[in-house]
Amino acid sequence: MPIELSWLIPDKILLSRWTGDITEEDMRVLVEELEIVLDSAALPIHTVIDLSEARHVSTEAAYVYLQSSIPAHVHRGRIGVVKANIEAKAVADLVNRISRREMVRMFATRDEACRFLLNHDNPPPPLPPGSDPSIYPSGLEP
Numbered sequence: 727m728p729i730e731l732s733w734l735i736p737d738k739i740l741l742s743r744w745t746g747d748i749t750e751e752d753m754r755v756l757v758e759e760l761e762i763v764l765d766s767a768a769l770p771i772h773t774v775i776d777l778s779e780a781r782h783v784s785t786e787a788a789y790v791y792l793q794s795s796i797p798a799h800v801h802r803g804r805i806g807v808v809k810a811n812i813e814a815k816a817v818a819d820l821v822n823r824i825s826r827r828e829m830v831r832m833f834a835t836r837d838e839a840c841r842f843l844l845n846h847d848n849p850p851p852p853l854p855p856g857s858d859p860s861i862y863p864s865g866l867e868p
Contacts, residue, residue, distance in 0.1 A: 728752045728780075731759055734836070739843055740773045741836070744780040753787035757794045764796065770803035772843040774836055778809035788817045797825055804846060805830045806839025 729752050734741045740763065742756070764771055796802060807818055810832050818830035833839040 727755070729756045731756070731763075734774060734840060735844075737767070737769070738772065739840060740771060742773050742775045744775065744777050744783075746779070747781050748783040748787050750784060750786040750790055753790040757790060757796055760796050761794075761799075764799045764801040767801040770801050770848065772803035772805070772847075774806045774808060774839045774843070775814075776808045776836060777811065777814050780811070780814070783813055783817065788820070792821065792824065797821060797829070802829075804828075804843055806833050806843055807831070808833050808836055808839055 728744060728746050728748055730743045730745075732741050732743075733739070791797070805818075805821075807814060807830060810818065815832065818832065821830050822828055831839075831842060833842065
């Protein structure tokens with residue numbers, strides 16, 4: 727399967743490993759699995775998404791996630807993305823802008839992502855009006 731879920735830290739941080747081309751159907755399966763995990767959680771669940779082996783994420787796949795209940799789920803924690811390409815960065819930026827929160831951050835390694843998620847255990851608060859939720863510093867986009 728192009729997207730595999732496993733626990734990095736049980737009941738706290740999921741690892742979502744993506745390989746190859748991610749389709750709309752792959753994302754539907756992921757959303758269903760995440761709904762089960764988040765619905766049964768007592769606390770926010772963070773995710774490390776490792777894209778080091780992913781080639782392409784279809785636009786349709788991104789919309790499946792964005793239109794699902796997952797981004798606004800009460801137990802949706804923060805997301806650390808590892809080895810993101812330009813497509814993934816654009817989707818992450820869109821998630822942050824839609825949610826008006828810094829839900830997604832980019833990292834070079836899984837360890838960096840895990841350290842950040844453990845040190846920022848609560849979901850991010852809403853940004854003040856006028857704030858830029860972009861993943862790009864100072865609003866500079868690639």
